[in-house]
Amino acid sequence: MKPQDISRRHFLRQATWSGAALTLAAYMPVNWQTAPVIVNPVTSGTLQGTELMSWISISPTGKVTLMCNRSEMGQGTFQALPQMLAEELEVALDDVEVVFTPANPEKYGPQPQEGSFSVRGWAPRLLRTGACARDMLIETAAGDWNVPKNDCYAENGAVINRKTRARLTYGALVEKAAKLKPPTDVILKKRSEYKIIGKSALRKDIPLKTNGSALFGLDKKLPGMKYAVIERSRRFRETMKSFDDSETRKVPGVSHVFKVKRPVFSQYCEGVAVVADSLWAAMQGRKALKVNWNDPDFDLPHTASLEKQMRENLQKIGSHSRFEAEYGPCTQKLEASYETPYQSHSCMEPLNCIADVRSDRIEIWGPIQEANWIQADLSQRFNIPVEQVAVHMTFLGGGFGRKAFPDYPYEAAFISKEIQAPVQVVWTREDDMTAGPFRPGACYTLKGGLNTQGHIHAFQANTATQWIGQEWSPTAPGAPEAAGYNAGDFEGLLHPYRQGIPHYSFGGAGTHTPIPVMWWRSVYASTHGFACESFIDELAHLAGKDPMAFRRAHLPAPRYQALIDRMTELTAWQSRGKNQGWGVAFTECFTGICGHAVKVTRNAEGKVRIEKVIALMDCGWYVNPDIIRAQVEGSIVIALGAATIHATTFEDGKAVQQNFDTYPMPRIADIPPIEVHIMENDEKPGGVGEPGLPPFAPALANAIFDLTGRRIRRLPFSLDEIS
Amino acid sequence: MPSYQLSVNGKPYTVEADEQMPLLWAIRDLIGLTGTKYGCGIAQCGACTLHLSGAPVRSCSFPVSAVGEQPVTTIEGLSDDNSHPVQRAWIAEQVPQCGYCQSGQIMSAVALLASNANPDDEAINTAMNGNICRCGTYPRIRKAIKTAASYSH
Numbered sequence: 004m005k006p007q008d009i010s011r012r013h014f015l016r017q018a019t020w021s022g023a024a025l026t027l028a029a030y031m032p033v034n035w036q037t038a039p040v041i042v043n044p045v046t047s048g049t050l051q052g053t054e055l056m057s058w059i060s061i062s063p064t065g066k067v068t069l070m071c072n073r074s075e076m077g078q079g080t081f082q083a084l085p086q087m088l089a090e091e092l093e094v095a096l097d098d099v100e101v102v103f104t105p106a107n108p109e110k111y112g113p114q115p116q117e118g119s120f121s122v123r124g125w126a127p128r129l130l131r132t133g134a135c136a137r138d139m140l141i142e143t144a145a146g147d148w149n150v151p152k153n154d155c156y157a158e159n160g161a162v163i164n165r166k167t168r169a170r171l172t173y174g175a176l177v178e179k180a181a182k183l184k185p186p187t188d189v190i191l192k193k194r195s196e197y198k199i200i201g202k203s204a205l206r207k208d209i210p211l212k213t214n215g216s217a218l219f220g221l222d223k224k225l226p227g228m229k230y231a232v233i234e235r236s237r238r239f240r241e242t243m244k245s246f247d248d249s250e251t252r253k254v255p256g257v258s259h260v261f262k263v264k265r266p267v268f269s270q271y272c273e274g275v276a277v278v279a280d281s282l283w284a285a286m287q288g289r290k291a292l293k294v295n296w297n298d299p300d301f302d303l304p305h306t307a308s309l310e311k312q313m314r315e316n317l318q319k320i321g322s323h324s325r326f327e328a329e330y331g332p333c334t335q336k337l338e339a340s341y342e343t344p345y346q347s348h349s350c351m352e353p354l355n356c357i358a359d360v361r362s363d364r365i366e367i368w369g370p371i372q373e374a375n376w377i378q379a380d381l382s383q384r385f386n387i388p389v390e391q392v393a394v395h396m397t398f399l400g401g402g403f404g405r406k407a408f409p410d411y412p413y414e415a416a417f418i419s420k421e422i423q424a425p426v427q428v429v430w431t432r433e434d435d436m437t438a439g440p441f442r443p444g445a446c447y448t449l450k451g452g453l454n455t456q457g458h459i460h461a462f463q464a465n466t467a468t469q470w471i472g473q474e475w476s477p478t479a480p481g482a483p484e485a486a487g488y489n490a491g492d493f494e495g496l497l498h499p500y501r502q503g504i505p506h507y508s509f510g511g512a513g514t515h516t517p518i519p520v521m522w523w524r525s526v527y528a529s530t531h532g533f534a535c536e537s538f539i540d541e542l543a544h545l546a547g548k549d550p551m552a553f554r555r556a557h558l559p560a561p562r563y564q565a566l567i568d569r570m571t572e573l574t575a576w577q578s579r580g581k582n583q584g585w586g587v588a589f590t591e592c593f594t595g596i597c598g599h600a601v602k603v604t605r606n607a608e609g610k611v612r613i614e615k616v617i618a619l620m621d622c623g624w625y626v627n628p629d630i631i632r633a634q635v636e637g638s639i640v641i642a643l644g645a646a647t648i649h650a651t652t653f654e655d656g657k658a659v660q661q662n663f664d665t666y667p668m669p670r671i672a673d674i675p676p677i678e679v680h681i682m683e684n685d686e687k688p689g690g691v692g693e694p695g696l697p698p699f700a701p702a703l704a705n706a707i708f709d710l711t712g713r714r715i716r717r718l719p720f721s722l723d724e725i726s
Numbered sequence: 727m728p729s730y731q732l733s734v735n736g737k738p739y740t741v742e743a744d745e746q747m748p749l750l751w752a753i754r755d756l757i758g759l760t761g762t763k764y765g766c767g768i769a770q771c772g773a774c775t776l777h778l779s780g781a782p783v784r785s786c787s788f789p790v791s792a793v794g795e796q797p798v799t800t801i802e803g804l805s806d807d808n809s810h811p812v813q814r815a816w817i818a819e820q821v822p823q824c825g826y827c828q829s830g831q832i833m834s835a836v837a838l839l840a841s842n843a844n845p846d847d848e849a850i851n852t853a854m855n856g857n858i859c860r861c862g863t864y865p866r867i868r869k870a871i872k873t874a875a876s877y878s879h
Contacts, residue, residue: 629820
């Protein structure tokens, strides 16, 4: 990966709470530089009433409320974060209520919900917060009984005196405890002492999602709220010449029609808002609208020309002389090109957001992945102090990176300010699927040279894509057009390959287009992983080696050897038989390491079908194994669509696919049996929500090669068309 | 604007709506029951599934004027306390992730089990084919339908 692209991986590695403000400033566009400095809430929170610590409040009757500061879009933070707090606090999960925090970085830290960061990023802080609260409750009880603290312990929402067996509930202690200064040192439990962490506790959000009561953004209503839909240019950055709203204004219920702006990175795109008393009326009004767009002053993207441009940019990367010196003399060599498409996020809940803008404050409700980024962004753009911008997260009907983009809250705020009333902006499915941002498409060139023992001596991965980091900051230096040598990172690629392969080189070339692009679940790993793990398979074949053993030979780190050994065992790899349709792939992103093994077969009509998928996740220390299994199952389903169905293509500057009829989703009948296994080890907590996705496409392609001898180097491919 | 009498979850409602307004928006925005979701507007995703006289219908593409006398059941009408066997099974198998499509999934599953008390995989595939889940909860949906079926055995 090129150094100038401040990659999300790099960002996240630094984004501990102590360094977040600094990193945000480097990473985000100018208008996000105001993201407030994070103060450690363990020592700074203003403790009011029975709020014992930030995240924890206890009523006099002992009712415990735990705060979830991260958005919940299906990935289970609403369960996993309180599970960590409850463990150290010593309360039963059944007895606690979980609520979302509002955006308040000073109190709850930064909330960007991405990078599979919730557990791995928040474990230290939440465990410590729970332990501090427990310690304060114990100290209070010990004081009441006039005994040393060591004579007391906490259990199930109460403090118990070891000697007298006397018991004081948290409810009875909390008011006094809240007056104590939180301790600076607390002893965290050992993993072997956990009662809640590591167990598949039932998710607390699920009962809300089986009776229709879970509040998603689209479900929120405010008194006097209007509804708005927006006609935007289908050509992304086109400007407006004029619009005719005479028919629109005749639609009953339509109250306002006016020009609006949508922020897309450093630009504003133009559109026309139709505001009405009901969403239906707004939609009808929009249909009657006539908009004239100016002739575009930019090259209209077309899929074929985009690929051509990326291929040309790949040529410009060049090759490092030291790499070439090693690659040149290799006895066996291979070069291959790979392509991956642009894709839509297509969350089930289309984008929507409510804003209520007054002269001195802004209030936002919506399915928002990045609450305090939105807070800072709106503060800057509307010139309202950040503490006067309230952002309330609802449940998110999917996110996958899309709901981290700040355009739709801005639109809502813009319209609310104009009409001086609360308003909900709703994107139709067609808006959601055609306006972007999209996962960027990419082209790859890979080179590999083997030594006489059939070991990889030199490995090169170059990519041309539209770098998301450059979109944020268009003044950033251009793409590196020279590849590195034995340095850098290639998102998605297993790290120890860099020890197991003596000479490697990564290069990248940015490709500018008017198409907005954004993180898509697992980001570059979702496409890099396909190219690299398919190519490693090609090299194994070239070397005449077993693909599992070949990978093991290049991954010297014990953790990775254990992973491969476990996968070998789970798949009964040694006895699988030759060319029976088995493929395997391993990738790594956001500190989660995952392997998939796919078994394909031919059905009675001779078509290739997936017989089963075995997934093996190594995310180190973990909280809730059932959520991990759910996330990996779901990742495989999304990856199945990404590998075999999905491509957003562009013609005449517009996204072609507009709804689920032309961008179909995998359905229940398409899903093979999936087994998910979790590695047990004491590594640091790793990401889960994203790392389960990238290995699927290469594992499937490798399985197809094993069965048919046909190598797939381009996504998506139709299983029906494989002969 | 015309006025329509609707029976939703056993309660009578009168709504004033354009005759072309899809039932989805009448239920969500006029009656205020928001468990039924908007996903695509073209009957492709099933998030808006509810029952008309017990049969699953994509309410995003069904005009309010066509409901007539047929009773409407939405996710909110299954039970007051998550006690419907399908809801219980959905919780037991921990099906939802983001949860947005699940009202529609559950309504399709309830309709399936009403006509087939013990559906096999093929019957599940057929009945649930109209419901998309982007989070990929399909393996658990399949399991939960079988679990729900087992509750009545």
